[in-house]
Amino acid sequence: MDTAFVPSTIEMPAPPTAGEPPLELDIEELQRHMVVTRRKVRAGQYLYRNGQPFHALYLVHAGFLKTCELSQDGREQVTGFRMRGDLLGVESIGLAVHTCDAVALEDSQIWELPYPPVLTACLHIPELQVRLSAALAEEIRRDRSWMLTIGTLPAEQRVAAFLLDLAARLARLGFSARHFILRMGRADIASFLALKHETVSRALSHLEQLEYISVLRREVKLLDIAKLSACAGMPRMIQ
Amino acid sequence: MDTAFVPSTIEMPAPPTAGEPPLELDIEELQRHMVVTRRKVRAGQYLYRNGQPFHALYLVHAGFLKTCELSQDGREQVTGFRMRGDLLGVESIGLAVHTCDAVALEDSQIWELPYPPVLTACLHIPELQVRLSAALAEEIRRDRSWMLTIGTLPAEQRVAAFLLDLAARLARLGFSARHFILRMGRADIASFLALKHETVSRALSHLEQLEYISVLRREVKLLDIAKLSACAGMPRMIQ
DNA sequence: ACGCCGTGTAACGGTGTGTAACAGGAGCGC
DNA sequence: GCGCTCCTGTTACACACCGTTACACGGCGT
Numbered sequence: 001m002d003t004a005f006v007p008s009t010i011e012m013p014a015p016p017t018a019g020e021p022p023l024e025l026d027i028e029e030l031q032r033h034m035v036v037t038r039r040k041v042r043a044g045q046y047l048y049r050n051g052q053p054f055h056a057l058y059l060v061h062a063g064f065l066k067t068c069e070l071s072q073d074g075r076e077q078v079t080g081f082r083m084r085g086d087l088l089g090v091e092s093i094g095l096a097v098h099t100c101d102a103v104a105l106e107d108s109q110i111w112e113l114p115y116p117p118v119l120t121a122c123l124h125i126p127e128l129q130v131r132l133s134a135a136l137a138e139e140i141r142r143d144r145s146w147m148l149t150i151g152t153l154p155a156e157q158r159v160a161a162f163l164l165d166l167a168a169r170l171a172r173l174g175f176s177a178r179h180f181i182l183r184m185g186r187a188d189i190a191s192f193l194a195l196k197h198e199t200v201s202r203a204l205s206h207l208e209q210l211e212y213i214s215v216l217r218r219e220v221k222l223l224d225i226a227k228l229s230a231c232a233g234m235p236r237m238i239q
Numbered sequence: 240m241d242t243a244f245v246p247s248t249i250e251m252p253a254p255p256t257a258g259e260p261p262l263e264l265d266i267e268e269l270q271r272h273m274v275v276t277r278r279k280v281r282a283g284q285y286l287y288r289n290g291q292p293f294h295a296l297y298l299v300h301a302g303f304l305k306t307c308e309l310s311q312d313g314r315e316q317v318t319g320f321r322m323r324g325d326l327l328g329v330e331s332i333g334l335a336v337h338t339c340d341a342v343a344l345e346d347s348q349i350w351e352l353p354y355p356p357v358l359t360a361c362l363h364i365p366e367l368q369v370r371l372s373a374a375l376a377e378e379i380r381r382d383r384s385w386m387l388t389i390g391t392l393p394a395e396q397r398v399a400a401f402l403l404d405l406a407a408r409l410a411r412l413g414f415s416a417r418h419f420i421l422r423m424g425r426a427d428i429a430s431f432l433a434l435k436h437e438t439v440s441r442a443l444s445h446l447e448q449l450e451y452i453s454v455l456r457r458e459v460k461l462l463d464i465a466k467l468s469a470c471a472g473m474p475r476m477i478q
Numbered sequence: 479a480c481g482c483c484g485t486g487t488a489a490c491g492g493t494g495t496g497t498a499a500c501a502g503g504a505g506c507g508c
Numbered sequence: 509g510c511g512c513t514c515c516t517g518t519t520a521c522a523c524a525c526c527g528t529t530a531c532a533c534g535g536c537g538t
Binding site for chain 4: 479480481482483484485486487488489490491492493494495496497498499500501502503504505506507508
């Protein structure tokens with residue numbers, strides 16, 4: 001029935017989908033206007049770092065990454081987990097350098113879209129401009145949705161919301177929404193949810209006691225999606 | 240020395256600045272490509288509401304507004320306070336309807352930029368496209384910076400960061416950075432910082448005891464900016 | 479085998495929240 | 509102007525959620 005999310009490596013082919021993701025189509029069109037390269041990033045390596053020259057946007061082809069916001073006094077905050085189809089680097093548009101870090105959590109493949117050539121391409125392909133603007137706006141909405149979750153839900157409900165969001169995104173990519181392996185550790189989940197890792201661990205254990213989920217290290221099975229959804233708080237109004 | 244931030248009303252002229260804000264120049268240019276109207280919004284009225292058709296971006300000419308994210312189960316989260324020069328509505332680009340609320344906290348004046356005509360104008364004015372993209376990216380950075388603050392700082396430091404941010408933005412508009420009137424209540428500040436309003440009140444009182452600030456209802460004086468800055472945590476690395 | 483790191487759990491305590499009470503100011507009607 | 513109502517803000521006290529501290533265990537790399 002449910003197929004487990006197997007660890008993806010460089011050797012694994014991109015998962016088959018009913019159709020190519022929309023931005024995937026654009027790669028071919030973009031290649032007619034500029035040099036688009038595909039990059040491999042090993043687990044633990046940075047795709048880009050805060051302070052590095054900003055010269056491209058990055059479209060995830062395969063793999064899993066996290067983005068982090070950093071403060072001058074050493075604080076760090078995970079701001080998102082990125083997977084196939086996600087566009088990275090947009091937050092630095094308009095600046096000379098990147099303003100955050102992007103790290104691969106597993107071996108990944110990334111399309112590198114040079115900037116400003118992407119912007120120039122927008123002039124020639126109005127559809128691309130619409131797409132880019134929409135992608136930026138979607139990024140804003142996603143962040144806002146998490147701000148709502150973090151600002152208004154207690155710890156366990158945040159964790160539930162996190163699992164459901166991850167499950168939904170994996171399902172969109174053709175993976176199982178009920179059985180998957182977390183590609184990030186408890187500390188990263190915690191940072192993302194403005195919690196401490198012990199709290200994440202406790203929340204997972206309690207959700208398991210409730211039999212909403214089964215969890216063993218990084219393997220997660222969602223056992224009762226309805227109950228978990230009720231626990232997670234309802235999503236943003238209209239979407 | 241310090242001039243107090245006087246309550247702005249419809250009758251008050253926009254404050255004088257050394258130069259017009261960059262986006263202000265674009266209004267004149269935009270008007271050559273589309274109908275740009277100036278709208279008045281009374282305190283307490285909505286500029287737009289979640290679920291309403293999305294047909295424009297909004298540039299604040301004068302006044303003060305808040306944006307709110309809403310959930311289906313009634314939770315609400317203030318996501319920002321907007322003043323002159325701020326662009327609103329960008330989070331809904333790509334959708335048919337607005338995804339959040341924008342409410343005027345005082346009588347305000349707003350430039351209404353019809354969308355998609357703005358997008359079409361970008362094709363004719365590449366500089367505008369650069370500006371719009373940069374504005375969207377700046378919105379993302381701003382939200383991320385607050386996520387870092389909320390995710391890594393305790394309550395009192397969040398409040399300090401909030402005051403400093405507000406002071407800096409007011410200063411940029413030509414107002415005093417040391418003596419101003421808050422246009423929002425404690426509850427809104429609290430929502431924005433993922434706190435409760437009592438906690439905000441307590442933090443303000445304590446900062447006053449420390450003689451970092453003086454606060455009386457909505458009137459705030461920053462007495463020791465250095466101490467307050469040290470309290471607020473250092474900002475995002477490189478900006 | 480050893481060391482390091484991530485995960486998981488428990489105990490304790492502190493920070494922030496919830497509740498209640500109160501004060502003061504604004505707005506409205508007479 | 510006065511009185512009343514409502515809203516906003518402050519403060520005290522109680523409590524619980526989550527952070528802190530500590531430790532054990534398992535997996536992985538050398």
